[in-house]
Amino acid sequence: MEKEFNITGTCIPKMHYMVDTSDKLKKTMKLIYKGKYFIINRPRQYGKTTTLYMLERFLNKDKDYLVLSISFEGIGDLIFEDEARFSKGFLKILKRSIEIENMELADFVNKEKEEVEDLDDLSSFITKLVKKTNKKVVLMIDEVDKSSNNQLFLSFLGMLRNKYLLRNVGKDYTFHSVILAGVHDVKTLKVKIRPDEEQKYNSPWNIASDFDVDMSFSKEEIMTMLDDYVKNKEVVLDKEYFSERLYFYTSGYPFLVSKLCKIIDEKIMIEDKLVWEKEYMDLAVKEILRDSNTNFDSLIKNIHNNLELTSLVKKIILDNDQVTYVPDNPIINLGIIYGIFKNDNGKVKINNRIYEQRIYNYMSSLIETSVNVGSYNQRSLYIKPDGNLDIKKILVKFSEFMKHEYSEKREAFLEADGRLLFLAFISPIINGTGFAFKEVQGGEERRFDIVITYNKKMYILELKKWNGESYHQKGLIQLGEYLEQYGLDEGYLLIFDFRKIKGAVGKLEETIVTLGEKEKRIVEVYC
Numbered sequence: 001m002e003k004e005f006n007i008t009g010t011c012i013p014k015m016h017y018m019v020d021t022s023d024k025l026k027k028t029m030k031l032i033y034k035g036k037y038f039i040i041n042r043p044r045q046y047g048k049t050t051t052l053y054m055l056e057r058f059l060n061k062d063k064d065y066l067v068l069s070i071s072f073e074g075i076g077d078l079i080f081e082d083e084a085r086f087s088k089g090f091l092k093i094l095k096r097s098i099e100i101e102n103m104e105l106a107d108f109v110n111k112e113k114e115e116v117e118d119l120d121d122l123s124s125f126i127t128k129l130v131k132k133t134n135k136k137v138v139l140m141i142d143e144v145d146k147s148s149n150n151q152l153f154l155s156f157l158g159m160l161r162n163k164y165l166l167r168n169v170g171k172d173y174t175f176h177s178v179i180l181a182g183v184h185d186v187k188t189l190k191v192k193i194r195p196d197e198e199q200k201y202n203s204p205w206n207i208a209s210d211f212d213v214d215m216s217f218s219k220e221e222i223m224t225m226l227d228d229y230v231k232n233k234e235v236v237l238d239k240e241y242f243s244e245r246l247y248f249y250t251s252g253y254p255f256l257v258s259k260l261c262k263i264i265d266e267k268i269m270i271e272d273k274l275v276w277e278k279e280y281m282d283l284a285v286k287e288i289l290r291d292s293n294t295n296f297d298s299l300i301k302n303i304h305n306n307l308e309l310t311s312l313v314k315k316i317i318l319d320n321d322q323v324t325y326v327p328d329n330p331i332i333n334l335g336i337i338y339g340i341f342k343n344d345n346g347k348v349k350i351n352n353r354i355y356e357q358r359i360y361n362y363m364s365s366l367i368e369t370s371v372n373v374g375s376y377n378q379r380s381l382y383i384k385p386d387g388n389l390d391i392k393k394i395l396v397k398f399s400e401f402m403k404h405e406y407s408e409k410r411e412a413f414l415e416a417d418g419r420l421l422f423l424a425f426i427s428p429i430i431n432g433t434g435f436a437f438k439e440v441q442g443g444e445e446r447r448f449d450i451v452i453t454y455n456k457k458m459y460i461l462e463l464k465k466w467n468g469e470s471y472h473q474k475g476l477i478q479l480g481e482y483l484e485q486y487g488l489d490e491g492y493l494l495i496f497d498f499r500k501i502k503g504a505v506g507k508l509e510e511t512i513v514t515l516g517e518k519e520k521r522i523v524e525v526y527c
Contacts, residue, residue, distance in 0.1 A: 002416070011053075028051070035177055037164060037207055039144075044295065046339065049181070055067075063431065066137045067140065068095045073146060124330045138177045139178045145182035217252035222246050223239050225257075235265075236275045241281075242276060259295075260288060263287045268287070286435045290359060299355060317356060365418050379429045389457070394429065398494070435453060458488065462491070462493045465496045477513060493523070506523065510524070
């Protein structure tokens with residue numbers, strides 16, 4: 001069977017190119033060996049199910065352990081109506097999960113199911129099961145937050161908690177270790193206690209040990225997947241370069257890493273050549289940003305459906321506000337749960353550059369559909385005979401657009417709003433051939449506002465609000481340094497000038513910035 005990069009479901013070593021996560025598994029196994037109960041709560045498509053699968057494979061090699069692995073995916077709501085339904089339903093799921101490998105144990109579960117009517121009976125069954133097998137029984141429950149909106153499941157967790165405590169003092173038999181996996185942390189799941197009550201927080205799982213394993217992929221771990229790929233398919237590629245760039249764009253988010261690799265392998269690479277050219281990385285980023293997938297759908301939906309989360313995302317992504325990372329803040333915590341936010345040196349940042357740009361594109365699109373730019377941004381007007389972009393002409397026409405369409409509103413625009421409007425303006429011009437990135441991080445932790453790649457060429461633009469001559473001169477030097485860092489001789493500066501100076505709007509200047517013995521040309525356009 002030919003291997004492939006997997007972006008759906010469980011990753012299987014013989015079927016899929018996989019990152020070597022042995023170090024992560026070793027850390028997780030330490031918790032299991034110690035008999036800990038814990039929760040793997042990570043965003044969607046973050047490798048939770050694959051981690052459970054790999055743990056089960058590892059434990060199955062040890063005759064002292066018995067793994068019971070189940071999932072609450074697709075079980076419906078009826079099972080949570082009362083204790084009898086839940087208890088019998090739980091054992092029914094358990095039976096199905098083990099009957100292929102252990103029919104004798106499955107028959108035992110099926111027989112006992114008939115006698116189980118409530119959680120107390122279920123507790124007795126667990127005791128019998130552990131004593132019968134005479135092994136360290138590990139229970140894994142995937143998609144556990146499917147049951148998040150009911151009290152019954154919390155009562156089940158409370159029962160497991162009580163047995164855990166009794167076991168530790170030698171008064172009961174129960175599971176050696178319990179692993180719950182889902183998007184939410186079960187310790188803080190919202191639960192409706194009664195239909196007429198507001199949703200409350202409940203913590204029936206305070207016995208859970210912290211799960212501090214970083215499940216994102218490091219640059220070195222990404223390289224192990226590329227090693228597997230190169231060895232299996234005999235593809236030629238610069239593993240150092242691609243592992244670094246994959247991490248640069250994704251921050252190691254498992255789905256995004258695999259998706260970008262899959263795009264290059266299946267859509268971009270020339271099949272009979274089997275070589276990854278460096279330019280393929282930017283092509284893959286362009287492809288994923290214009291693609292629709294369930295991961296991006298969830299990202300935008302989660303932002304759109306919560307006004308407070310929307311507001312915080314805008315502060316971070318548009319205004320560059322420095323928000324302190326405090327996971328106890330419910331809005332910040334919600335963004336963490338959904339994989340939108342990450343901790344960046346004590347500040348809240350968007351999880352990765354792909355997400356940042358996807359969100360920025362979404363917000364820019366809302367602007368694009370609310371303003372009339374059709375008579376200004378016809379693509380053919382801005383393409384040179386050699387196929388490259390005429391950035392100077394784009395900036396001048398954008399300035400004209402701002403003057404005519406936003407003359408009364410210009411002072412309401414800050415730098416962030418201007419960036420959105422500019423991206424909305426150029427989107428129809430570059431779509432299909434290029435793409436624009438907002439505030440791409442430089443190699444020395446510097447930032448610039450917009451980078452456009454088009455027809456294999458890069459254009460660096462700074463968008464600034466006029467804040468005085470001194471600030472302006474510093475900005476010119478900074479842009480010159482950015483250009484030197486990327487080996488470019490020309491850059492562009494779009495200035496939002498709110499001064500009441502006649503003729504300032506629409507003005508175009510060209511400035512030479514001298515850096516040692518090198519000169520950089522900067523085209524300045526005022527709007």
